[in-house]
Amino acid sequence: MQRFSLLIDRRLSPYLVGALGSLLLSFWYVRLAGVVNQDGVLYLLAAQGDVQSATSLGNWIFYSHLIRGVSWITGWAAEHAAWLVNGLLDLLLVLAFVRLVEELGGNRRTQWLGVLAVLVLPYLNDNRAEIIRDHGYWAFSLVALVCYLRLFRRFSWGWLLGWYGAMGLATLFRVEGAAFVALMPLGLLLRPVPWRRRILEMGLAYLPLGLAAGLVAGFRPDLLQGNRLGTTLVNGVTFLGKAFVEGPSARAGELQQLLSPYYSHGTALLVIWFAAAVDILKDLAKALSWPFFLVLLLRRWFPAPGLPAEYRRVLLAYGGVSLLVLLFQEMRSFIMVSRYAMALALALLPVVVFALEALWRRYESGWVGRGLAGLVVFAIVVLAADSLIESPDRKGYLAAAGRWMAGHLPESARIVADKEWLRLTYYANERKPGPRQVERFDPSVTPLEDYHYAVVVDPGSDLAKALEAGGAIRIHRMQASEDREVSFYRLGASHGG
Numbered sequence: 001m002q003r004f005s006l007l008i009d010r011r012l013s014p015y016l017v018g019a020l021g022s023l024l025l026s027f028w029y030v031r032l033a034g035v036v037n038q039d040g041v042l043y044l045l046a047a048q049g050d051v052q053s054a055t056s057l058g059n060w061i062f063y064s065h066l067i068r069g070v071s072w073i074t075g076w077a078a079e080h081a082a083w084l085v086n087g088l089l090d091l092l093l094v095l096a097f098v099r100l101v102e103e104l105g106g107n108r109r110t111q112w113l114g115v116l117a118v119l120v121l122p123y124l125n126d127n128r129a130e131i132i133r134d135h136g137y138w139a140f141s142l143v144a145l146v147c148y149l150r151l152f153r154r155f156s157w158g159w160l161l162g163w164y165g166a167m168g169l170a171t172l173f174r175v176e177g178a179a180f181v182a183l184m185p186l187g188l189l190l191r192p193v194p195w196r197r198r199i200l201e202m203g204l205a206y207l208p209l210g211l212a213a214g215l216v217a218g219f220r221p222d223l224l225q226g227n228r229l230g231t232t233l234v235n236g237v238t239f240l241g242k243a244f245v246e247g248p249s250a251r252a253g254e255l256q257q258l259l260s261p262y263y264s265h266g267t268a269l270l271v272i273w274f275a276a277a278v279d280i281l282k283d284l285a286k287a288l289s290w291p292f293f294l295v296l297l298l299r300r301w302f303p304a305p306g307l308p309a310e311y312r313r314v315l316l317a318y319g320g321v322s323l324l325v326l327l328f329q330e331m332r333s334f335i336m337v338s339r340y341a342m343a344l345a346l347a348l349l350p351v352v353v354f355a356l357e358a359l360w361r362r363y364e365s366g367w368v369g370r371g372l373a374g375l376v377v378f379a380i381v382v383l384a385a386d387s388l389i390e391s392p393d394r395k396g397y398l399a400a401a402g403r404w405m406a407g408h409l410p411e412s413a414r415i416v417a418d419k420e421w422l423r424l425t426y427y428a429n430e431r432k433p434g435p436r437q438v439e440r441f442d443p444s445v446t447p448l449e450d451y452h453y454a455v456v457v458d459p460g461s462d463l464a465k466a467l468e469a470g471g472a473i474r475i476h477r478m479q480a481s482e483d484r485e486v487s488f489y490r491l492g493a494s495h496g497g
Contacts (some may be wrong), residue, residue: 014098016110021119022094026087026128026385033129034393036079040131041426043067044078050433055179058228062172063133079431082131089135090128093346094118096142101350103146107300110357117353120383122266123287123338134339140166141180141343145318148184152191152314155201164208169369175229176325176340187317192310235378243332248272251334274331280323283338287345291379292352301372304354311350316349379449395420397480401455402427404478404488411435413452416491418461441466454489467491 034042045053046064056059063085071081094115101114118124127134149157163434164181169178185205189198216223224230228265232239252268259268285293295302322344329340342424359376362368398420405428415438417424424438438455442461448454448466456464457480467489476488 001149014108014115015095017308018094018098018115019091021115023087025119025125026083026090028388029099029125029128029390030083030087032390032392034396035398035423036426037130037132038420038422040082043131043133044082044319044431045426045433047071047078047082048432053433058175058231059226060175060228063136064138074183074444077431078133083129086128086131086135089139090124093124093135093139093142096139096146097346097349100142100146100149101353103149103310104350104354105306106350106354106357110306110353113356113360114350114353117292117356119350120289120380120387121287121292121345121349122289122383122386123345125387127339132339133173134342137170137177137287138343138346140170140173141177142346144170144180145314145347148187149311149314151205152188152310155204155236160371161208164212175232176329178229178232180318180321183212183321184317185191185209187314187320190313190317192313194212214237241330243328247331247334248276266347267388276327276334279330280326280341283301284341286338287342288348288352289383291383292349295352295355296348302352302355302359304351304358306358307351307354312382315347315351319344322347395423397478397484397486399427400480401479401486401488402430403459404476405436405438405455406430407451407454408476409436414450415439415453415455416446416448416463417440417455417457418463419457424455429467449492451491454473454491456489457484458486 042056043061043064044067046057046061047067054064057064066085067078067082070076070085071078073204074081075082075083097118098111098114101111106114124138144163147159147163147166149155151163163184167177167181167184171181185202187383188202188205190200191201193201214473224233248269249265251272252265256263256265263271288296322341325417326340326344329335329337355434356376359368359373363373364372402424405415405424409428412435415424415428415436417438418441421438421440428434428436439451441454441461443462443466448470454463454467456467456470459463464487472489472491474487475490478486480486
C-alpha cells in the first residue's frame with residue numbers, strides 16, 4: 001500500500017506543482033492589474049445584462065454567462081468572478097498540457113520539463129489577468145487534443161464524443177473552434193491503417209456531428225439565429241470569398257498602384273500572401289516565445305526522437321486547420337493578434353519539451369557541450385524572469401477618472417473623450433451598465449457642441465487641440481502619473497456639476 005501511495009504521489013506531483021504554479025501566477029498577474037482590459041469591459045457588461053455589449057460581441061457570450069453564473073454562486077462582483085473563471089481555466093490548461101505530454105509517452109523528467117515550459121510562457125502569463133474568452137478556448141482546445149490523440153491511435157466512440165465535447169466547449173468561447181469540429185475528422189485519413197478502414201472511420205467520426213446538426217435544424221434552429229456562429233455558417237462562402245479572394249486582390253491592387261510600374265497584379269498578390277505568412281509566423285513565435293520557437297525550428301541541434309510519430313501526423317492535421325483559421329483572420333482584416341496563434345503554439349510546445357528532454361540526455365552522455373546546454377538554461381531563466389518580473393499596470397488613472405465622473409457629472413450628460421472611451425464609460429458607471437456614455441472623438445464627424453463634457457487623456461490629441469482652439473473651460477484636472485494628467489472640460493449647454 002505504501003509503495004502504491006508513493007507511485008501515485010510521484011505520478012501526480014507534476015500535476016500538483018503545475019496547478020499550484022498556475023494559481024500563483026494568476027494571482028500575481030491579477031494583483032498587478034490596474035484596470036480591466038478593453039475587451040473585458042464588453043464581457044463584464046454583457047455578464048451584467050447589457051444588451052449593447054452582447055450585440056457588440058456578436059451575441060456569442062457563453063464566457064459572459066459563465067462569469068455571471070460564478071458571480072451568482074459566489075456573490076462576488078463580476079470582475080472578481082471573471083478572474084476566478086480565468087484562473088480555473090488557466091489551471092485546466094496547464095493540467096491538460098501535462099496530460100498531453102504524459103499521453104505522448106513522456107517520462108517523469110519530460111513531464112517536469114512540460115510543467116516548466118508551460119509555466120514560463122511569457123505571452124500566456126501576460127494574458128492571465130486579461131478578461132478574454134481565449135482562456136476557455138485554449139484550455140478546452142488542449143483537452144480536445146488529448147482526446148483526439150487517443151482517437152487517432154484507436155478509433156473509439158468514447159474518445160470521439162470526448163473530443164466533440166471538448167472542442168464544442170472551446171467553440172462556445174471562440175467560434176473559430178467550429179472549423180476544427182468540421183475539419184479535424186478528416187485528419188483520421190492520416191492514420192497508419194489500411195485506406196478502407198481510414199475512410200470508414202472518418203465517415204463514422206462525422207456521424208455525431210451530422211446527428212447534432214440535424215437535431216439543431218429540426219428542433220432548435222433558433223440557437224443559431226442572431227449570433228456570431230449562425231452568421232458565420234449562413235454566410236460562410238461569402239466570408240471565405242472576401243477573406244481569400246476579394247480582400248487580397250483589393251490590397252494587391254492598392255500595392256500595385258503605389259509601386260507601379262514595377263509590380264504586376266500577380267506579383268503584388270504574391271507579396272500580400274507572403275506578408276500574411278510572415279505576420280502569422282511572427283505572432284506564432286511571440287505566442288510560443290522566441291527561444292522555444294528557435295528550438296522548434298533548429299531541428300538539427302534540437303531533435304526530439306522520443307516524440308511519437310503519430311503526433312507528427314496529428315500536428316499535420318491540426319496545423320493545417322490552424323493555418324486555414326489564421327489565414328482567414330489575417331486576410332479578413334490584415335491584422336494578426338498573437339492570441340489567435342496561441343492554441344497552435346500550445347499544440348507545438350510538446351515538440352519543444354521532448355527536444356529539451358533529448359538535449360538533457362545527450363548532455364548527460366557527453367554528446368552535447370556545455371555551451372549549447374548553458375544557452376538553453378539561460379533562455380529558460382530569461383523566460384521565467386520575464387514571467388515573474390512585471391510592473392503594475394499604469395492605467396489605474398482610468399478608474400480614478402471614472403470615479404470622479406460618477407461623483408461629479410450628471411447621469412444624462414453626453415461626454416466625449418480622445419481615447420479609452422469604453423473603459424471610461426465602464427468606470428463612470430461604477431463598473432456596471434449605466435446611463436453615462438463616453439463617446440470617441442472623431443475630428444471629421446464629431447460636433448463638440450453636441451456634448452456637455454470632454455475628457456482629455458492625451459494633451460497632444462485632436463480633441464485637446466480642438467478644445468484649446470474653442471476656448472473650452474477646464475473644470476478639473478487630476479494627475480494620472482508622473483508624466484500624464486487627465487483633464488475634464490465643460491462644453492455647450494452644461495448640465496451643471
